[in-house]
Amino acid sequence: MTTKQYAVTISFGGQLANNVEYQPQAAMESLLAHARDKFGANNQHTLGLFTEAGVELQPYANSIESFGITPGEVLYLKPSTVRGG
Amino acid sequence: MTLPAILLSATFELFRSCGGGRRECVAYWCADRREPDVLTRVVHPIHTAFGGGYQVDDDWVMQFFVSLHQSEELVRVQIHTHPRAAGHSWIDDGYSLVPAAGFFSLVVPDFALGPVGLKRTHLVEMRTDGGWDERRPEEVFSDV
Numbered sequence: 001m002t003t004k005q006y007a008v009t010i011s012f013g014g015q016l017a018n019n020v021e022y023q024p025q026a027a028m029e030s031l032l033a034h035a036r037d038k039f040g041a042n043n044q045h046t047l048g049l050f051t052e053a054g055v056e057l058q059p060y061a062n063s064i065e066s067f068g069i070t071p072g073e074v075l076y077l078k079p080s081t082v083r084g085g
Numbered sequence: 086m087t088l089p090a091i092l093l094s095a096t097f098e099l100f101r102s103c104g105g106g107r108r109e110c111v112a113y114w115c116a117d118r119r120e121p122d123v124l125t126r127v128v129h130p131i132h133t134a135f136g137g138g139y140q141v142d143d144d145w146v147m148q149f150f151v152s153l154h155q156s157e158e159l160v161r162v163q164i165h166t167h168p169r170a171a172g173h174s175w176i177d178d179g180y181s182l183v184p185a186a187g188f189f190s191l192v193v194p195d196f197a198l199g200p201v202g203l204k205r206t207h208l209v210e211m212r213t214d215g216g217w218d219e220r221r222p223e224e225v226f227s228d229v
Contacts, residue, residue: 013150013183014118014159040186043215047184054147076150079184084111084165085138085176 008069010035010049012077024065028057031064035077050076086161086189087123088114088226093201096127100166100197107196108134111141111165113149113182118157128160136168138176146182162189166196171207178217186213191222203229 010017017038022031032049036042049057057067104110114124131142163182171192192207209217
């Protein structure tokens with residue numbers, strides 16, 4: 001018997017985190033926290049996870065599988081606001 | 086990090102053309118993912134700006150991130166202008182393009198109307214705790 005692997009790639013400004021494993025029933029928040037940790041962005045609460053089409057994967061309390069995420073998919077970490085002054 | 090002189094001069098030209106000596110402007114330096122320490126091109130985002138700040142279009146950011154992924158590039162440095170002396174404001178600290186450890190932010194004084202170069206610029210690098218460390222531009226960038 002084989003166990004199905006659930007993993008996605010997360011891209012952040014072109015940097016990659018490959019094979020980020022997840023549990024389909026886990027909250028999307030867990031994948032977001034994992035992504036922030038992978039990129040050394042733990043304190044960055046303006047970051048969200050998006051599909052390639054630019055759809056944010058929220059509410060983050062919902063399960064990962066509820067968004068229709070499939071293993072091998074590329075997700076994007078992106079700040080909600082980019083500005084300076 | 087290798088910063089070709091032509092890339093720096095192109096960035097100054099961009100800032101002068103877009104900002105007109107009256108508004109801030111912002112750009113990004115990218116590298117190939119296989120050679121992340123060799124900067125290869127400057128990218129000018131869709132943005133709004135005024136004398137003391139700028140904001141990048143959110144849809145543009147999304148498309149830029151997707152294009153970087155597809156072209157196997159990454160963005161290493163954010164560069165923007167200030168009206169007078171260069172420094173990193175609390176807004177610059179909190180709202181950068183890639184708020185992650187190792188990302189650089191360079192601020193150019195006087196709306197980039199001064200001589201092309203790194204003199205009087207202000208460079209910072211993000212730490213793992215989200216804070217920024219000041220770095221000496223001439224020690225970080227070579228081949229300028």
